[in-house]
Amino acid sequence: MSSQEGGAAEPGPDTVGPSPSSSTNNDAVTGDVITITIGATVPTGFELTAAEEVKEKIGVDARISKDRGRIYFPITTNELFQVHLLKSVDNLFVVVEEYHLYPFKESKEETLMEMMQLATTLPWANALAVWKLNGTLKKKKGYRKGGNGTKVKSKREATDATVADTEQQELPQAASAAESQTKAESTAEAETSAQDSEEAEPEAKVTKFRVTCNRAGDKHSFTSNEAARDFGGAVQEFFQWKADMTKFDIEVLLNIHNDEVVIGIALTEESLHRRNISHFGPTTLRSTLCYGMLRLCKPQVSDIILDPMCGTGAIPLEGAIEFNSSFYLAGDNNDMAVNRTVNNVCHIQRRMAEKGSASGLPIDTVQWDLCNLPIRTGSVDIVITDMPFGKRMGSRKKNWDLYPSCLREMARVCTPGTGKAVLLTQDKKCFTKAISRMGGLWRRLHTVWVNVGGLHAGVYLLKRTGAVFGQTPEDIHESRGTVNAQGDENGDKELS
Ligand SMILES: C[S@@+](CC[C@H](N)C(=O)[O-])C[C@H]1O[C@@H](n2cnc3c(N)ncnc32)[C@H](O)[C@@H]1O
Numbered sequence: 001m002s003s004q005e006g007g008a009a010e011p012g013p014d015t016v017g018p019s020p021s022s023s024t025n026n027d028a029v030t031g032d033v034i035t036i037t038i039g040a041t042v043p044t045g046f047e048l049t050a051a052e053e054v055k056e057k058i059g060v061d062a063r064i065s066k067d068r069g070r071i072y073f074p075i076t077t078n079e080l081f082q083v084h085l086l087k088s089v090d091n092l093f094v095v096v097e098e099y100h101l102y103p104f105k106e107s108k109e110e111t112l113m114e115m116m117q118l119a120t121t122l123p124w125a126n127a128l129a130v131w132k133l134n135g136t137l138k139k140k141k142g143y144r145k146g147g148n149g150t151k152v153k154s155k156r157e158a159t160d161a162t163v164a165d166t167e168q169q170e171l172p173q174a175a176s177a178a179e180s181q182t183k184a185e186s187t188a189e190a191e192t193s194a195q196d197s198e199e200a201e202p203e204a205k206v207t208k209f210r211v212t213c214n215r216a217g218d219k220h221s222f223t224s225n226e227a228a229r230d231f232g233g234a235v236q237e238f239f240q241w242k243a244d245m246t247k248f249d250i251e252v253l254l255n256i257h258n259d260e261v262v263i264g265i266a267l268t269e270e271s272l273h274r275r276n277i278s279h280f281g282p283t284t285l286r287s288t289l290c291y292g293m294l295r296l297c298k299p300q301v302s303d304i305i306l307d308p309m310c311g312t313g314a315i316p317l318e319g320a321i322e323f324n325s326s327f328y329l330a331g332d333n334n335d336m337a338v339n340r341t342v343n344n345v346c347h348i349q350r351r352m353a354e355k356g357s358a359s360g361l362p363i364d365t366v367q368w369d370l371c372n373l374p375i376r377t378g379s380v381d382i383v384i385t386d387m388p389f390g391k392r393m394g395s396r397k398k399n400w401d402l403y404p405s406c407l408r409e410m411a412r413v414c415t416p417g418t419g420k421a422v423l424l425t426q427d428k429k430c431f432t433k434a435i436s437r438m439g440g441l442w443r444r445l446h447t448v449w450v451n452v453g454g455l456h457a458g459v460y461l462l463k464r465t466g467a468v469f470g471q472t473p474e475d476i477h478e479s480r481g482t483v484n485a486q487g488d489e490n491g492d493k494e495l496s
Contacts, residue, residue, distance in 0.1 A: 080134060119231050252266075442465065
């Protein structure tokens with residue numbers, strides 16, 4: 001493999017031209033600082049939010065991929081640490097090369113053959129250098145338990161087949177059904193060889209790797225398994241690495257979306273959305289999605305923010321950590337859910353105390369029925385919640401009573417004129433009907449369409465109008481009985 005110093009990227013197969021953007025980014029080397037393109041998977045629907053966060057925290061413009069749920073942005077290697085602090089991204093990878101219009105051949109055999117050639121001609125050096133640097137950063141931050149330290153090496157060294165870090169790594173999370181992606185590994189067998197000890201000579205170690213192919217599009221003549229297998233085989237031969245599906249050091253990503261092909265190296269072992277919750281419930285929301293919802297409502301200093309159906313507390317907990325100048329009230333009618341929230345809050349507080357943080361989290365947890373909240377009228381700035389979809393939680397039938405009751409009670413506690421609500425639901429029909437029956441207490445501002453566990457859902461941003469509560473016939477509570485006042489026992493069980 002030839003090096004890429006200052007020149008154009010090495011060509012792919014004869015007919016394939018790398019995109020100008022990627023060759024610029026991947027080849028810009030200035031001393032030890034390399035400019036590279038980072039790819040990030042984000043909750044689908046919140047790509048713009050993630051791009052905003054990147055602009056705010058790293059100061060660069062992110063490109064949103066046509067493949068929903070991904071963004072790409074350039075960084076220099078000294079900014080790599082900041083990338084791991086982003087709150088709206090799930091998984092990170094460094095781009096080796098990208099092709100916006102990959103001219104796939106008609107026949108499967110030709111296409112797979114070309115992919116094998118591609119593996120040997122890609123400009124791997126910078127991406128591998130970044131992968132090594134990433135390992136060093138993660139160890140410094142204490143992410144990893146074992147392995148030897150690595151340092152950023154020159155581009156030439158970075159292509160070395162030996163890698164010092166061989167600690168056991170967890171399998172990355174399978175891509176969510178929402179992204180309808182197929183995961184496939186390049187190897188037929190999982191290796192189970194013992195891990196090298198920390199003292200072992202780096203030279204004695206062989207890099208273990210796997211290839212994961214994510215493919216979307218119906219015009220391909222090959223499966224993701226076949227692409228991963230053949231491309232992986234060529235990578236193995238080229239670098240003399242050892243394929244291992246479970247204990248790999250390097251995960252090479254082959255992302256194919258219609259005509260777009262992006263080859264990357266993973267920089268996260270498990271999704272960054274797994275940061276807050278230790279006590280899970282049946283419908284725990286990803287922290288990255290919670291972050292996106294919170295950003296939508298723009299919390300201000302001293303805002304009172306209410307999640308009246310908090311479940312495990314994922315939303316208010318993310319808020320109390322990331323937007324901690326506001327105060328969060330978390331409640332649920334189910335005692336198991338309330339316990340989970342309390343445990344999750346305690347867990348994070350303990351973690352903070354261990355790190356020497358003196359202050360606790362601005363959050364309180366209460367058991368209540370949201371249709372009858374023990375909260376003063378007009379005293380809440382923002383209501384933010386994930387409503388029962390009526391699938392895994394509650395039922396569609398109950399939603400017809402629950403949604404109007406809860407929208408009415410939320411309107412009562414929310415400050416007229418300035419109050420906001422950010423509500424997630426998949427039961428769009430019921431939600432839309434309920435809003436239309438609110439007598440103008442709520443105005444719909446914006447809807448973000450998201451994918452939650454494969455379900456197409458809406459995050460509705462509502463504004464509390466200036467209408468005074470209790471003045472219209474619609475505000476008068478219809479006598480339906482208390483909805484789910486004792487907590488729906490079935491509601492907190494996973495349905496088969
Ligand atoms: C979709 S779940 C929320 C999940 C939560 N966002 C999480 O990450 O764990 C909806 C929650 O609403 C609660 N709930 C349903 N009816 C309620 C009511 N009348 N009052 C309060 N909570 C209710 C359920 O117990 C459930 O925990």
